Amino acid sequence: MNLDIKNVDFIYNQGLPAEVYALKDINLHIGNHEIIGLIGQTGSGKSTLVQLLNGLLIPTNGDVIVDGISTKDKEKRRDIRFKVGLVFQYPEHQLFEESIAKDIAFGPTNMKLTEEEVDIRVKEAMAKVGLDYEKYKDVSPFEISGGQQRRVAVPGIISMNPKVLVLDELTAGLDPVGREEIFEEIINIYNNDPELTIVLVSHSMEDVAEYVDRVIVMNKGQIYSDASTYDTFTKVDLEKIGLDVPQISKFMKAYKEKGHDVRDDIYTIEDAVKELSRYLGAANE
Numbered sequence: 173m174n175l176d177i178k179n180v181d182f183i184y185n186q187g188l189p190a191e192v193y194a195l196k197d198i199n200l201h202i203g204n205h206e207i208i209g210l211i212g213q214t215g216s217g218k219s220t221l222v223q224l225l226n227g228l229l230i231p232t233n234g235d236v237i238v239d240g241i242s243t244k245d246k247e248k249r250r251d252i253r254f255k256v257g258l259v260f261q262y263p264e265h266q267l268f269e270e271s272i273a274k275d276i277a278f279g280p281t282n283m284k285l286t287e288e289e290v291d292i293r294v295k296e297a298m299a300k301v302g303l304d305y306e307k308y309k310d311v312s313p314f315e316i317s318g319g320q321q322r323r324v325a326v327p328g329i330i331s332m333n334p335k336v337l338v339l340d341e342l343t344a345g346l347d348p349v350g351r352e353e354i355f356e357e358i359i360n361i362y363n364n365d366p367e368l369t370i371v372l373v374s375h376s377m378e379d380v381a382e383y384v385d386r387v388i389v390m391n392k393g394q395i396y397s398d399a400s401t402y403d404t405f406t407k408v409d410l411e412k413i414g415l416d417v418p419q420i421s422k423f424m425k426a427y428k429e430k431g432h433d434v435r436d437d438i439y440t441i442e443d444a445v446k447e448l449s450r451y452l453g454a455a456n457e
Contacts, residue, residue, distance in 0.1 A: 173239045173255065173335040173367065175202040175225065180234035182220050194220040195393045198234070202336065205366055209380035209401070210373045212390030213414050218373050221390065222338050225371070226256035239335070254283060257334030261341040264313075264321035272298075272316075272324050273309035279332040297327030300364075301357045319350040323357070330361065337361075340373040355383060377418045381405060381439045389415070405439040420444045 182195040195217045202208065212218050223229040224236050227243035236243045238252045260266065269275035273294050280293040295305050301323045308316075313324050322342070330337065339358070343351040362368055374380055380387060380401070387404040389397040391413045399408060405417055421439045424447070428436040434451045438444050 173204055173369070174237075175239070175256070175336060175369075176200070176235075176237040177202075177221075177224070178235045178237065180224065180231045180236060182217075182224065182229060183232040186232060193393055195224075198395060200388065200395070200398070202369060202371070204369060205362075206369045206386060207362060207384045208369070208371045209384035209387040209404075210371055210390065211375070211377070211380060211387060211415065212396070216390040217393040218390050219340070220393075222258060222340060222371065222373060225336065225338060226258055227252045228258070254279075254332050255334055256336045256338065257329035257332060258338045259326060259329050259340060259342060261344055264318060264325055266325060266328075267313040267321060270312060271310050272303070272313050273305070275313055275324060276328045276331050279328060283332060293331040293333070294327075297331035300330060300361050301327050303327070319346055319353075322346065322350075322354060326354075326358070335367055336369045336371065338371045338373070341375065342372070343374075343376070343379065351379070355379070359383065377405075377416055378420075381418045381421075382441075389413070401439070402437075406437040 177198050177200040180195060180198040181193065184190075184192045184194055198221065210218050210222070220229060224231060224243070225238070227236075227238075227249045230243055238255055241248045241252055243249060243252055267275055269278060276294045276297055277290050280290040285293065294309075298305050298308065303323060313321055316324070326342075342358070343354055346354065358370065362370055372380065372384055384401055387397070387399060387401055388395060389404065389408065389410070396413055397404060397408045404410075405421060410417055418439045420441050424434060424438045424444055425436045428434050432451065435447050438447055
């Protein structure tokens with residue numbers, strides 16, 4: 173599925189003294205089966221942009237086209253929201269049903285699926301995030317840990333089989349183990365669905381460096397950069413707009429500046445371990 177953003181502006185409080193341009197002249201193409209990182213300072217326009225993707229917000233100017241359908245088409249907007257699933261920051265705050273199964277079933281039920289189809293969707297979605305259906309189906313989502321609540325909120329969206337899954341600060345507030353577990357599940361879902369695209373909104377440069385292939389950088393309501401992960405962390409001047417790079421990138425640059433013959437275009441721990449092993453092994457020969 174293709175998603176195109178064409179010449180989009182978004183203005184809050186248009187025509188009022190408090191008018192604010194949140195987005196200016198945004199042009200993007202999001203294709204089939206990509207993992208995209210969306211980064212930027214608070215107030216850069218990230219949240220506004222992701223809400224435009226599934227029609228929660230409508231452009232002031234320009235168009236957002238989802239699978240050939242404009243979000244300005246009111247009659248088709250509901251269908252668009254099933255195609256583009258949005259998991260907000262702290263999604264556990266969106267849980268409301270009396271049981272986990274009922275909470276996950278809410279979306280498919282609104283799609284007017286049969287009871288049998290809804291049941292299948294719920295079971296499949298729970299399996300994708302490692303939740304045993306028989307064990308958890310009747311459990312209240314408010315009786316489980318925060319990390320598990322996060323895992324329940326995700327299948328509530330993927331049960332609608334979206335073609336674009338937007339994850340807004342999905343792992344915020346989780347410990348390292350919880351973060352890794354959720355990302356493993358998300359990547360597994362992605363790898364098993366050749367039509368799924370994931371947009372990861374994050375302040376964690378480490379998460380972006382580890383999991384995405386393409387990075388869109390927002391600054392003051394505009395696209396500052398749209399490049400591969402490698403180019404973003406080795407060629408784009410992120411510090412100019414107040415963004416950081418992964419800590420391992422800083423370490424490798426500092427290590428090289430001390431006279432060690434290592435690559436300094438590294439931004440993941442895995443690649444740093446390989447490079448340091450190579451260098452230290454060669455030094456000991």
